[in-house]
Amino acid sequence: KNEVEQSPQNLTAQEGEFITINCSYSVGISALHWLQQHPGGGIVSLFMLSSGKKKHGRLIATINIQEKHSSLHITASHPRDSAVYICAVRSYNTDKLIFGTGTRLQVFP
Amino acid sequence: KAGVTQTPRYLIKTRGQQVTLSCSPISGHRSVSWYQQTPGQGLQFLFEYFSETQRNKGNFPGRFSGRQFSNSRSEMNVSTLELGDSALYLCASSLMQVDNEQFFGPGTRLTVL
Numbered sequence: 001k002n003e004v005e006q007s008p009q010n011l012t013a014q015e016g017e018f019i020t021i022n023c024s025y026s027v028g029i030s031a032l033h034w035l036q037q038h039p040g041g042g043i044v045s046l047f048m049l050s051s052g053k054k055k056h057g058r059l060i061a062t063i064n065i066q067e068k069h070s071s072l073h074i075t076a077s078h079p080r081d082s083a084v085y086i087c088a089v090r091s092y093n094t095d096k097l098i099f100g101t102g103t104r105l106q107v108f109p
Numbered sequence: 110k111a112g113v114t115q116t117p118r119y120l121i122k123t124r125g126q127q128v129t130l131s132c133s134p135i136s137g138h139r140s141v142s143w144y145q146q147t148p149g150q151g152l153q154f155l156f157e158y159f160s161e162t163q164r165n166k167g168n169f170p171g172r173f174s175g176r177q178f179s180n181s182r183s184e185m186n187v188s189t190l191e192l193g194d195s196a197l198y199l200c201a202s203s204l205m206q207v208d209n210e211q212f213f214g215p216g217t218r219l220t221v222l
Contacts, residue, residue: 033211035213041146041215043199043213086152095164096154099151100151101151
């Protein structure tokens with residue numbers, strides 16, 4: 001079983017829909033990252049959080065440390081949001097970054 | 110401010126050769142991390158450097174090595190290349206070590222024939 005699990009693996013949405021991507025992890029962590037990767041490979045860091053909730057524009061990330069779960073929400077989705085979204089956790093014990101397998105999102109106009 | 114740059118962007122090598130990849134972090138950033146991304150294994154952590162010292166290392170064989178220079182630029186080297194080393198190699202820089210926001214470079218796509 002992977003230490004970081006994401007769901008769903010693939011997601012298709014119509015423009016304007018509210019989207020949720022989930023991340024569950026099994027290790028103790030010092031922080032959790034949400035990353036966005038567009039076709040061609042470039043990765044952008046969206047959020048880094050260790051508790052609570054962060055918001056940036058139409059993106060919201062939440063984390064529940066007790067339940068070892070995080071969610072990434074996209075409000076009013078747009079075709080330019082189409083990308084792979086990757087959850088990564090910094091292991092408290094090993095200090096290494098462990099990645100989920102990613103969620104491929106496609107938003108159609 | 111210039112972003113993270115990686116050279117070369119594309120590379121084709123044959124089995125048994127060695128390769129050196131370069132990463133220049135954002136000016137002022139002292140931490141550089143390297144990652145390997147393959148379709149089968151996804152993203153995996155390779156190394157993390159801070160102030161010329163390797164802070165952490167992922168679960169890769171000794172053929173994978175790296176270093177960081179006094180100007181924070183970093184190189185990674187893979188010796189005796191295998192077909193399975195074909196991947197996108199990404200580096201990321203951050204201001205300090207551990208959990209600062211990471212800024213990723215465009216990656217070097219290595220193909221081993």
